[in-house]
Amino acid sequence: MAAKAATPPVAVSDDEPHLQIGEVAERTSVTQRTLRFYEEKGLLKPPTRMDGGFRLYSEADIQRVERIKRLQQLLGFSLAEIKEMVEAEEVKLQLRAEYRPEAALSQKRTQLLKAIEVTERQHAVICQKIAALTEMQSKLDERLATFRSWREHLDDHEVDVKPKVKAKV
Amino acid sequence: MAAKAATPPVAVSDDEPHLQIGEVAERTSVTQRTLRFYEEKGLLKPPTRMDGGFRLYSEADIQRVERIKRLQQLLGFSLAEIKEMVEAEEVKLQLRAEYRPEAALSQKRTQLLKAIEVTERQHAVICQKIAALTEMQSKLDERLATFRSWREHLDDHEVDVKPKVKAKV
């Protein structure tokens, strides 16, 4: 490939696509099917291909898959919602890329406003979720306290009824 | 506990089942189908019935449906997970109910330990989710800031290129 000499063995920030689907699948712990499925649904942009048609992914793609997984598994977003989010991210990158080239200013503005709107909606949604989770958490704390005190009560009763071994330490 | 006289006109803590499925559906904004489905899946205990077989729900059932909905929609738990949670709650109520009757002590201990375990797992899961969401939130904040500053940049450029109307106010 390109300059092979000076990459220190850690953190290959190189973004040329060089990973085949199998390796991506392994590293992200999703199946190849899932990767193709995400591509089909627009969650991953069509990767570059090698001559024969094999997909070639970049490190950035791996990051994306991992973000998708987190959004899905931990946070319970649907793929449709995740797609929206990922697209907002895309806009960000796109705008950054085209930042120097002075083309289609008003169009860029429109895109940017859209992205802002989407991002604000996401922000609001996440706020709600955090609030709900926090409330749940405190209820769980409370419940755990109750349970633990009951357990002690039960232990006491048992000691009352059958005073066999007492106070271990 | 069982005093019936002094309920002020607010907060009907009455727990006799008196609601038909249609009303429950309306008040909780889920379909009748969903209520039957939840019952089928063990998320709602089989409600009492009137002579002809019509289901009769209580206010407590409405609470439950609302909790299920929140767990599902806001937090992205599966019905299977929610069932576990709801069952832990059940154990709580059961144990409380049987608190006086001194029956099957060791069995109660076992149940209690199980409930504690489940609750602790839930607690951990929710911790993770909160952490992930909080992180996302800060990234969104960051992104929004970037977007907004870009917007201002764009506005400036526009003023640069075509200085038509300037500073409204």
Next chain:
DNA sequence: CCTTACCTTGACGTTGAGGTAAGCATTCGC
């Protein structure tokens, strides 16, 4: 008793998020 609105069970359809298998093409290691 009749009508009408509400309820029952049962069975099949749908959508989201993938899994699995078949049959063929490509690439890699030697």
Next chain:
DNA sequence: GCGAATGCTTACCTCAACGTCAAGGTAAGG
């Protein structure tokens, strides 16, 4: 240059979480 490994597409399968009829039973007013 060849075989094994890896990949490609197409098509059907699954599972969850319901939706949607269909074919009737029930409650309550007139």
